[in-house]
Structure formats: structure tokens, C-alpha cells
Amino acid sequence: MVAVAPAASTLAIPVFYQPMIDQQxxxxxxxxxxxxxVIPTVVDTGSYGFWVAGPDAIVNSGSPYLGQMGSCNQTIDPAFHWPESSSHSGPYDEGKAVFLYGGGGKRIVCPTAVNDTMSFHNDYPPIENVQVASCDFIQIKSSSTTCRGAHYDKSIMGLAPIPAIQGGPLLHSELLKQGRLGSGVFSTWFDAQPADINEPQVGTLLFGAVPADKYTGDLVTLRNSGYERAETGYYYVGMPEVRAVHINGEGDGKKTTIPAANPDKLPQCLADSGTWGMTLPTDDKAFYAATGLEADRPFISPRYPAACADIPVDAAFELVFTGTDGKTASVKIPYRSLAEGEGQAPNTCRLNLQLGDNGCTLGGTFYASAFIAHDDEARTVQIAQGAVAGSAQGPPKGLRL
Incomplete structure (x- = not known):
């Protein structure tokens, strides 16, 4: 990678979240x-490596078997045609990689890497000389053998501190090595939900600082138990308490604590901004009784008894996290943020929330609701209530230009 003069600072990237379209x-x-x-890029705290579809990249699908070529090929669009850029450097062999997702059901082959400038659609300043793997082949395992067009990612920015066994650029650690950040932490937060569910909720990914004016209530510190697992490098936090009020006002508006499906065996929760929706090991019957929602059978997801666009902005349940010092942070999860589409019954909305599972995943929906700071050196995750109005309408002050 081309050397960059040290300049300890912060760097920011604008992000967004949009229910019913892309809950990452x-x-x-x-x-x-x-x-x-513009290339939509998944900001993924559940994987490592930074890649983008390059020149003449294709997606192959149509086979239900791992590693077997299917009959369907699609040209990836949009893609980064880096030979056409006057500011690129490379290509570099040391950045080549193969990335696997979903147990190998998605394989990304990247034969090289390049350095170039990342720019954004608003007033956030560009970030120069960033290395990214350039990929020319994506293979997706699919149950359908007909060519209807597979859903595929154009780019993934992995931020988990996982050892890069297969190689590939690591954005956060490279920025630190180059002396471009004043701190090893990175934070994410979002503005308040827009009134129109079809409008994106805007946010910020900030490298190098934990601002104090982008959340409300206490910012609690949780141990990242991901380092205690056999496969280290993921962000895991303790299971939060789940609370809710009934959507119809039953119970005089009092909050009910909803028990876990197996209270004697609470899992740790994976904080993964690249996962759609959420998975909670919460007792489903108790959840429906406390919230007034119902199962959207034959699916296992809940549904809200109104069209997705008509779900009140303030209709939500809460996750309560207890920090290492005993302080608590309550994060409201709006039902609108989980909206997935029309339910099985007329005038209802299916929510992307899986209940009663053995595992716990705090996906993109959680990130749209919370303020989260990741500190890999201290091995902690800090959480507070996010979605503060006006908190992400523009870049934070003091960015290096």
C-alpha cells in the first residue's frame, strides 16, 4: 500500500438504513x-475484509450444490472499473482474497487489489488512498435452478477484527497503521426515523472517536465476549432484557418484561450490522401477549395489525442492556424498522423478527436504533439509545479534509 503521511484524526462515512428494502x-x-x-456497500461488523465488484465481474447461480457452477450468469452492475480511474494505484497481488459467507453458500473471488479514493453523495469529505479488493466472480448457491436473477452484494466492508486467514484488505486496521486515526474505536449512529417509511434513515460511521452528543441516556460498556469463543473476532454482548407495552394500551401502558424461551440458558448476542432484521431467544407466546402482535403464519415472524406505512413511529419494544458497572441502557426498537412487507392477513405488516430461537442476533435493525461504539483494543462494545433527531444530518465536526 502506498504510504500516507501520519495525521491523527477522524474519518467518517455516511450510511443509511431502509426497512422493506435492505435491513442492513x-x-x-x-x-x-x-x-x-454509486455502489451500495454493506457495512458489516460480522465479517472481515473490504471488497468491491471490479471490471467484468459476474455472478453465477442456479446450482443447489456448494462450489458447483450453475447455469445462470449476471454481469454485476454497478461495479468499480478501476483502470478507468486516473487516481488509482496498483493492482497489488498482496490484496487478493477469497471471501466465504453463509457457510460457503456465497463465494467471492478477488484476484487483485487497488488503492483509490472513496467519495460520497453529500458533504462528507472523500477518503483518499483506500485499498480494496477487486473481485471478478461471485458464486451463489441457490435452490432455484431457473435464471430469475439472484440477489447479490456489490461490495462488503467487513469491520470485525477477525484474523484475515484468506487475506484481503482490512479497512479499519489499515487506517490505524497509517496513522490516519487518533483512536482505535469506531462508532455508528442514525438520525431519527423519517415520517415516510419509504425514505431512508440516515446515519454515520465514524472512525477514531466516540462523540457524546449522538445518543440519549447512559452509554453503557459491555464486555465483547466474542474473544472468549472458539472463533474469535466477532462482536458478542450479553443477552438484554426484553420489555414491551401493549400496542392497544392494555395493561394501562405499563411495560412487561418478556421472558426468554430458555431462561436457564441465555445465549450471547452477535452484534452484526450486515444481518437483516433481528433474532431473539424470547418466548414467542409471551411476546405476543405483551405486545398485542400475532404470528404471521405460516411464517414464524410477527406481524403488526396495520399496513407497514401506517405503523406509528413511536410503536416499539425495548432492549435493556446492563453494563459492566451496573448501569443500564434501554434501546427502543421501532416496529417500523422491522417492516418486511405485507403480512398474510389483509392490512397487516410482517416484521423481520425471529423469536424463540436458540441464538441471538442484533442485526441492521438494531444498529438503526442504537448508538454503538466498538473498541477492539479494550475488547468492549458501548451501547446507548440512538436515533436522535438531527444527529446525522451532516458530517461530524472536525473531520480531516
């Missing part, structure tokens, strides 16, 4: 000079 944390990134088309 997404960054719209343009690459190079002139700037490429």
Missing part, C-alpha cells in the same frame, strides 16, 4: 476519478 447498514460509495457510479 449500507454506505453509498463512489470510487476513483472521475467518480464511479
Amino acid at each position: 447498514v449500507i454506505a453509498n460509495i463512489s470510487w476513483g476519478t472521475p467518480a464511479s457510479k
Whole structure:
């Protein structure tokens, strides 16, 4: 990688979240000079490595078997055609990698890497000289053998501190090595939900600082128990308490604590901004009784008794986290943020929430609701109530230009 003069600072990337369309944390990134088309990039705290579809990249699908070529090929669009950029350097062999997701059901082959400028769609300043793996082949295992067009990612920015066994660029650690950040932490937060459910909820990914004016209530510190697992490098926190009020006002508006499906065996929760929706090991019958929601059978997800666009903005349940010092942070999860589409019954909305599971995943929906700071050196995750109005309408002050 080309050397960069040290300049301890902070760097920020605008992100967004949009229920019913893409319940992951997404960054719209343009690459190079002139700037490429906007490439939607998954900001993923559940994986490592940074890659983008490169020139002539294709997606192969249509086979239900791992590693077997299917009959369907799609040209990836948009993609980063880096030879056309006057500001790129490389290609570099040391950045090549193969990334696997979903147990190998998705395989990304990246034969090289390049350095270039990332730019954004608003007033956030560009970030120069960033290395990214350039990928030319994506293979997706699919049960369907007909070519209807597979859903695929164009780019993933992995932020988990996982050892890069297969190689590939690591954005956060590279920024630190180059002396471009004043601190090893990174934070994410979102603005309040827009009134229109079809409008994106905007947010910020900030490298190098934990601002104090982007959340409400206490910012509690949780141990990242991911380092205690056999496969280290993921962000895991203790199971929060789940509370809710009835959507119809039953119970005089009092909050009910909803028990876990197996209170004697509470799992740790994976904090993964690249996962759609949420999974909670909460007793489903108790959840429906406390909230007034019902199962959207034959699916196992809940549904809200109104069209998705008509769900009140303040209708939510809460997750309560207890920090290492005993303080608690309550994070409201709006039902609108979980909206997935029309339910099985008329005038209802299916929610992307899986209940009663053995595991616990705090996906993109959680990140859209909470303020989260990740500190890999201290091995902690800090959480507070996010979605503060006006907190992400523009870049934070003091960014390096």
C-alpha cells in the first residue's frame, strides 16, 4: 500500500438504513476519478475484509450444490472499473482474497487489489488512498435452478477484527497503521426515523472517536465476549432484557418484561450490522401477549395489525442492556424498522423478527436504533439509545479534509 503521511484524526462515512428494502447498514460509495457510479456497500461488523465488484465481474447461480457452477450468469452492475480511474494505484497481488459467507453458500473471488479514493453523495469529505479488493466472480448457491436473477452484494466492508486467514484488505486496521486515526474505536449512529417509511434513515460511521452528543441516556460498556469463543473476532454482548407495552394500551401502558424461551440458558448476542432484521431467544407466546402482535403464519415472524406505512413511529419494544458497572441502557426498537412487507392477513405488516430461537442476533435493525461504539483494543462494545433527531444530518465536526 502506498504510504500516507501520519495525521491523527477522524474519518467518517455516511450510511443509511431502509426497512422493506435492505435491513442492513449500507454506505453509498463512489470510487476513483472521475467518480464511479454509486455502489451500495454493506457495512458489516460480522465479517472481515473490504471488497468491491471490479471490471467484468459476474455472478453465477442456479446450482443447489456448494462450489458447483450453475447455469445462470449476471454481469454485476454497478461495479468499480478501476483502470478507468486516473487516481488509482496498483493492482497489488498482496490484496487478493477469497471471501466465504453463509457457510460457503456465497463465494467471492478477488484476484487483485487497488488503492483509490472513496467519495460520497453529500458533504462528507472523500477518503483518499483506500485499498480494496477487486473481485471478478461471485458464486451463489441457490435452490432455484431457473435464471430469475439472484440477489447479490456489490461490495462488503467487513469491520470485525477477525484474523484475515484468506487475506484481503482490512479497512479499519489499515487506517490505524497509517496513522490516519487518533483512536482505535469506531462508532455508528442514525438520525431519527423519517415520517415516510419509504425514505431512508440516515446515519454515520465514524472512525477514531466516540462523540457524546449522538445518543440519549447512559452509554453503557459491555464486555465483547466474542474473544472468549472458539472463533474469535466477532462482536458478542450479553443477552438484554426484553420489555414491551401493549400496542392497544392494555395493561394501562405499563411495560412487561418478556421472558426468554430458555431462561436457564441465555445465549450471547452477535452484534452484526450486515444481518437483516433481528433474532431473539424470547418466548414467542409471551411476546405476543405483551405486545398485542400475532404470528404471521405460516411464517414464524410477527406481524403488526396495520399496513407497514401506517405503523406509528413511536410503536416499539425495548432492549435493556446492563453494563459492566451496573448501569443500564434501554434501546427502543421501532416496529417500523422491522417492516418486511405485507403480512398474510389483509392490512397487516410482517416484521423481520425471529423469536424463540436458540441464538441471538442484533442485526441492521438494531444498529438503526442504537448508538454503538466498538473498541477492539479494550475488547468492549458501548451501547446507548440512538436515533436522535438531527444527529446525522451532516458530517461530524472536525473531520480531516
